[in-house]
Amino acid sequence: MKKFKFLTVLVISLVLNSCNNQPKNKTASVDESVSKIEVFDFHSTHRCMTCNAIEANTKYTLNTFFADELKNNKITFQVINVDEKKNEKIAEKFEASGTSLILNVIKNGKETQINLTEFAFMEGNDQEAFSKELKSKIDMELKAL
Helix, strand or coil, X not given: CHHHHHHHHHHHHXXXXXXXXXXXXXXXXCXXXXXXXXXXXXXXXXXXXXXXXXHHHHHHHHXXXXXXXXXXXXXEEEEEECCCHHHHHHHHHCCCXXXXXXXXXXXXXXXXXXXXXXXXXXXXXXXXXXXXXXXXHHHHHHHHC
């Protein structure tokens, strides 16, 4: 059992290191009248089971708990393939070179990027845990808008 836990942690560490090497939070500025949360699910063309689960669980969470916010554009969601030339600039902006889950919180025009990739990989295959944690993080950010 200990060997299994060790191997699981090792595999998750390797996946995180290969899919993500990004800073946690960054700040920038946009139109001062804008206050919303942008949810970005970046991925490469070839995706693993966990990468696909991250997208599915993010969609589930947003559609289940934030349908009104999605409808009113208080929250937006984009799935972006970083390997496509047309996505080069946005991938660069968020320093996404593979699978990344990022909240871009825009409050009065000021952007703050919250990188949730590590959490997403840790809980990606457990819909209940993933959804509970993501909902909590988005709720906290919505209250601050």
